[in-house]
Amino acid sequence: MTTSSIVVGGAVGDYAGNHGDTSPGFSGASTDYYFPGNGTGVIVTSTGDRRLGELTGDWGEKVTFASITDGASNTFLAGEMHIPNDRINVTPFNGPIFNGREIVAHSRIGGPGVPILSGTEEPGPIFGFGSAHPGTCNFVRADGSTGATSNSLDTLVLSDLCHRSDGEVVSD
Secondary structure, three states: OOOOOOOOOOOOOOEEEEEEOOOOOOOOOOOOOOOOOOOOOOOOOOOEEEEOOEEEEEEOOOOOHHHOOOOHHHOEEEEEEOOOHHHOOOOOOOOOOOOOOOHHHHEEEOEOOEOOEEOOOOOOOOOEEEEOOOOEEEEEEOOOOEEEEEOOOOHHHHHHHHOOOOOOOOOO
């Protein structure tokens, strides 16, 4: 049996939810960050809650303020998406943000191997945050505050800001 993903039409965006860091892995295992329920960020993929084989209309994995144990001011909620110039409006780099089937259309990660990217000419990892602003990328934190973050931010610090509960609190 083969499975395929249906690409739906719709609005594209410049911002993506913080799905977390790379700590769950990205090797093709079912424990990797891109499988439902494995994201360490604030806006993560989830699985439908099933009871007795039926969907209940609820979600299996939920992120609440209480689960952001590093603090809402120390955790990214969303940030600008890195989209190379030749990939604007091209799935999966910049697909419809309401497409729940393609995680890269609505979410990004950050950490070792996935830095904040500068400019739109860099190819970079498809899952990275980044912007066309010189030297900065805009983020909103889980407490609602917004601000620019340096593109040269250390990837370990970026990982801490992307992970909602790793115990690593990042100061200004």
